[in-house]
Amino acid sequence: MMNNITATNDFVIRFANVNGSGSASANNLFSKAVFRLGVPVAAKNIFPSNIQGLPTWFEVRISEQGYLGRRGGYDFVVAVNGQTMVRDYQELLPGGYFFYDSSKRLPDTFTREDITLIGIPLTDICNAHYTEPRLRQIFKNIIYVGALAYLFEMDFTVFEDSIKSQFAKKAKLIEPNIKALRLGFDYAEEHHKACCGLNIHRRDLNGDQIMMEGNAAAGLGAVFAGATVAGWYPITPSTSVVEAFEKYCKAYRVDEQSGQNKFAILQAEDELAAIGIVIGASWNGARAFTATSGPGVSLMSEFLGLAYFSEIPVMLMDIQRTGPSTGMPTRTQQSDLLAAAYASHGDTKNVLLFPADPTECFAHTVIGFDLAERLQTPVILMSDLDLGMNVHQCDPINWDDDYTYDRGKVLTEEQLEHLGERWGRYLDVDGDGIPYRTIPGTHPEKGAFFTRGSSHDEYAAYTEDGTVYARGMERLLVKWDTAKTLVPKADVSGQSASVGVIYYGTSAWSADEALETLRTTHDIDAMRIKAFPFGVEVREFIEAHDTLFVIEQNRDAQMKTLLVNELSVDPNQFVEVLNIDGMPITASYLVESINRQLADVQSTVPREA
Amino acid sequence: MTFIRPNFRHPELSTNAIGQSIKSYEGALSTLCAGCGHDSISAAIIKSCFDLNLQPHKIAKISGIGCSSKTPTYFLGKAHGFNSVHGRMPSVTTGANMANRDLLYIGVSGDGDTASIGMGQFAHVVRRNLNMVYIVMNNGCYGLTKGQDSATADKGSASKKGVPSVFDSIDLCQLALQLGAGMVARSFSGDKHQLIPLIKAAIRHPGFAFIDVVSPCVTFNNTPASTKGYEWVRDHLEATGTIDFIPAKSEITIDYPPGTSRQVELHDGSELVLQKNAEDYDLSSRKAAMNRIEAVREQQHILTGLIYHNESAADTHGLINTVRQPLNELSQQTLCPGSGVLDSLNESLR
Numbered sequence A: 001m002m003n004n005i006t007a008t009n010d011f012v013i014r015f016a017n018v019n020g021s022g023s024a025s026a027n028n029l030f031s032k033a034v035f036r037l038g039v040p041v042a043a044k045n046i047f048p049s050n051i052q053g054l055p056t057w058f059e060v061r062i063s064e065q066g067y068l069g070r071r072g073g074y075d076f077v078v079a080v081n082g083q084t085m086v087r088d089y090q091e092l093l094p095g096g097y098f099f100y101d102s103s104k105r106l107p108d109t110f111t112r113e114d115i116t117l118i119g120i121p122l123t124d125i126c127n128a129h130y131t132e133p134r135l136r137q138i139f140k141n142i143i144y145v146g147a148l149a150y151l152f153e154m155d156f157t158v159f160e161d162s163i164k165s166q167f168a169k170k171a172k173l174i175e176p177n178i179k180a181l182r183l184g185f186d187y188a189e190e191h192h193k194a195c196c197g198l199n200i201h202r203r204d205l206n207g208d209q210i211m212m213e214g215n216a217a218a219g220l221g222a223v224f225a226g227a228t229v230a231g232w233y234p235i236t237p238s239t240s241v242v243e244a245f246e247k248y249c250k251a252y253r254v255d256e257q258s259g260q261n262k263f264a265i266l267q268a269e270d271e272l273a274a275i276g277i278v279i280g281a282s283w284n285g286a287r288a289f290t291a292t293s294g295p296g297v298s299l300m301s302e303f304l305g306l307a308y309f310s311e312i313p314v315m316l317m318d319i320q321r322t323g324p325s326t327g328m329p330t331r332t333q334q335s336d337l338l339a340a341a342y343a344s345h346g347d348t349k350n351v352l353l354f355p356a357d358p359t360e361c362f363a364h365t366v367i368g369f370d371l372a373e374r375l376q377t378p379v380i381l382m383s384d385l386d387l388g389m390n391v392h393q394c395d396p397i398n399w400d401d402d403y404t405y406d407r408g409k410v411l412t413e414e415q416l417e418h419l420g421e422r423w424g425r426y427l428d429v430d431g432d433g434i435p436y437r438t439i440p441g442t443h444p445e446k447g448a449f450f451t452r453g454s455s456h457d458e459y460a461a462y463t464e465d466g467t468v469y470a471r472g473m474e475r476l477l478v479k480w481d482t483a484k485t486l487v488p489k490a491d492v493s494g495q496s497a498s499v500g501v502i503y504y505g506t507s508a509w510s511a512d513e514a515l516e517t518l519r520t521t522h523d524i525d526a527m528r529i530k531a532f533p534f535g536v537e538v539r540e541f542i543e544a545h546d547t548l549f550v551i552e553q554n555r556d557a558q559m560k561t562l563l564v565n566e567l568s569v570d571p572n573q574f575v576e577v578l579n580i581d582g583m584p585i586t587a588s589y590l591v592e593s594i595n596r597q598l599a600d601v602q603s604t605v606p607r608e609a
Numbered sequence B: 001m002t003f004i005r006p007n008f009r010h011p012e013l014s015t016n017a018i019g020q021s022i023k024s025y026e027g028a029l030s031t032l033c034a035g036c037g038h039d040s041i042s043a044a045i046i047k048s049c050f051d052l053n054l055q056p057h058k059i060a061k062i063s064g065i066g067c068s069s070k071t072p073t074y075f076l077g078k079a080h081g082f083n084s085v086h087g088r089m090p091s092v093t094t095g096a097n098m099a100n101r102d103l104l105y106i107g108v109s110g111d112g113d114t115a116s117i118g119m120g121q122f123a124h125v126v127r128r129n130l131n132m133v134y135i136v137m138n139n140g141c142y143g144l145t146k147g148q149d150s151a152t153a154d155k156g157s158a159s160k161k162g163v164p165s166v167f168d169s170i171d172l173c174q175l176a177l178q179l180g181a182g183m184v185a186r187s188f189s190g191d192k193h194q195l196i197p198l199i200k201a202a203i204r205h206p207g208f209a210f211i212d213v214v215s216p217c218v219t220f221n222n223t224p225a226s227t228k229g230y231e232w233v234r235d236h237l238e239a240t241g242t243i244d245f246i247p248a249k250s251e252i253t254i255d256y257p258p259g260t261s262r263q264v265e266l267h268d269g270s271e272l273v274l275q276k277n278a279e280d281y282d283l284s285s286r287k288a289a290m291n292r293i294e295a296v297r298e299q300q301h302i303l304t305g306l307i308y309h310n311e312s313a314a315d316t317h318g319l320i321n322t323v324r325q326p327l328n329e330l331s332q333q334t335l336c337p338g339s340g341v342l343d344s345l346n347e348s349l350r
């Protein structure tokens, strides 16, 4: 006897589409409707590195509890891609629902008896109502959204309102879209009454939250942070950062009278040039940034070393994807930590920030510019494809008008004029390892110096004196210690257990959810790391726990490596919980893996008194 | 070290119209080999900036890596300098220029720096028509790494090692022409009478100005078998015409016999006066310039002087329509949209 899954506001639906078929906007229409019904929703686009014709999936988790990570498993599949039909059919959970285009009969091999079939003749309906092939394609997607509205008992007016606002500027598209929704809704009502046990009912759980992509938030952050120069080279999944920057610049940064831009965006010839542009602009006193992904970081690394050693602010956003090499360009990963932290030859270290949602992408971008200028060094925002390219539900963007940028230690013409002692570009007068810099053109007689990546003394003069060189390198470590006090602090929860969980970035959604489950049976503390170098709180947390699970989305436990390397803590304390398949880590995997390993840990390493 | 600079200077001759002595335009003492062509180019830059009455601190000098790229330390000590990474001077200069369009950017590079590792960046900075002076100190070899052939070494030319180059050479002037540079010139480090007016013109040129300066490496590539050595170059120069730079609104006049000279007016009103030679051609024609370089090359000569000049194109800022005020001067108030826009922005994301 088959057990249908029944749930209200708590299930996962997978849309299986062909990319380039216009399905993305239909799927977004659906997830936005869930959001507008006041029910938390998490949508992830799983797409190929291809423009048209290959499979793409859209995964929507509806969660009244507010869980926004991947849960794992599918309760409902919208199977409108013939190429992946078999796989979509097989991967559906027992008791689930298989929604398909019944214009064509299902193959005889589709013999599962533990699922419910919901056939809607999408193609036939389309052909009956539309003659133009392009419209048939587009409205086919809208029709299935309409059918879902019926099946999940969703308030139809939400869809109507969405369509109306989406096409506010193209009013003649409103009517046909609503008609398509109706076609699907009516057909489902007529043929599939009361067959689906999954519902989405109106709640009021989303407060003032918004839905935004991490990359859009980072681009917006750069506008608010006062970035004026961007050099970039296209690469998935980072491209939309600069696109967003441009979009918001066009909205907020065009001089009304002259129509001229208060920003300069240059698509460079490669990533070397992109970061060269950033370094040149920052050296010259503008806030500048670039966005890239792993392959770009590899190319930029010589320049990052120059910026580190000659102490030039750099704001770099690394939207990580699956490496090594070209890897899986459209899949997510957190695998650039080591490459970014120690980018470039010689002894180098770079400041990293680990945002966990779009609101934090915005905030960390703003903080990043301050840190880069305060510390006169590269700061790398470590986002990833999951965060950057998916539309996430998150807190609204906030801005405090009383906050002023921290432009760091830059000497003005006035200060140079009244300079008492001899100024040294690399002289640590404040004891924090951060020297004072000057911007070209500031003062006719004072403050000019020669920036170089070769060894220099405190007065920026070339030196091959090993002692002087070493003194400079040691001072950079003093600055590094200062950085530890300035970067965002880790979030720590609980302080009494012997077991701790450490995570960062986009593992946070699933880790938070898994922790809720794990804490029902175990005493577990948790720490979400937000930056590198690590503040004292990170060391304290590690020292206060016997066993530390480190959750990461890479093969080699790169955060663990950073912790062990930087803090000289015992590597045996750490238990790695890793996911490397390029899909966002799931809560169910975390619960299963940590539970299993907890059993091992607790049977072999009793807590010392 | 090339020379010990005399401390004594004639008190009267030593200031220009803005009251600066030539000393204001000098830099640290050179550490290049005695007789290195690069030092002569530094001297020409110093003299040009002095003559043009430029404020030294309103100049930014940016270079890559190489003996040539070291030279910015040896001129314009009151200007900020940036010795970046090998072959990447163009991108650093691009960024700097985007941040502040009001400084004068002098980019210095070598033939290895530009024609090999930095070829991509060179091509693209030309294409963007960045407002800068781009000087290649071209010695046909990698001086700093001890004399390996560079991509501008002519086929058959041999450096100190004595092995003739088997590969065809790259002509950077032709390349710059093809990529759309507005001003293209070639000179010789040993010919300051030609080089100085060309540098002045390049400084005055709005947009990308390129000067390929043949500059012998006395240590590794000054052999009789080298086409970049003093001897060979002196014997094989062929100028497009002698050249004089006449500043804007100046009283200076130069008398040339009628029909033998021609004026090129620069955007700020200054003029270049070119003494025509027998093979006169239209300087504003890319095709003519290209042909002339080829024709002279076929005769185993090196075409020098102003090769091409056309001021019409907009520079990078013009092309991307940035505001007149330098971007690095815009305040937080101007740049930050502030909380006022967030209500509607957040609402559009719900």
Ligand SMILES: Cc1ncc(C[n+]2csc(CCOP(=O)(O)OP(=O)(O)O)c2C)c(N)n1
Residues within 6 Å of the ligand: B065, B066, B067, B068, B069, B086, B109, B110, B111, B112, B113, B114, B137, B139, B141, B142, B143, B144, B145, B150
């Ligand atoms: C990435 C990188 N590769 C190689 C080098 C070594 N290197 C230093 S200078 C130079 C060649 C310089 O030749 P050129 O630009 O012609 O300058 P020159 O010394 O001849 O004036 C090379 C290969 C380097 N500094 N960086």
Ligand code: SF4
Residues within 6 Å of the ligand: B031, B032, B033, B035, B036, B037, B038, B067, B068, B139, B143, B144, B216, B217, B218, B219, B220
């Ligand atoms: S090695 Fe050659 S290029 Fe370098 S300084 Fe000496 S002469 Fe000049």
Ligand SMILES: [Mg+2]
Residues within 6 Å of the ligand: B066, B068, B110, B111, B112, B137, B138, B139, B140, B141, B142, B143, B150
């Ligand atoms: Mg050279």
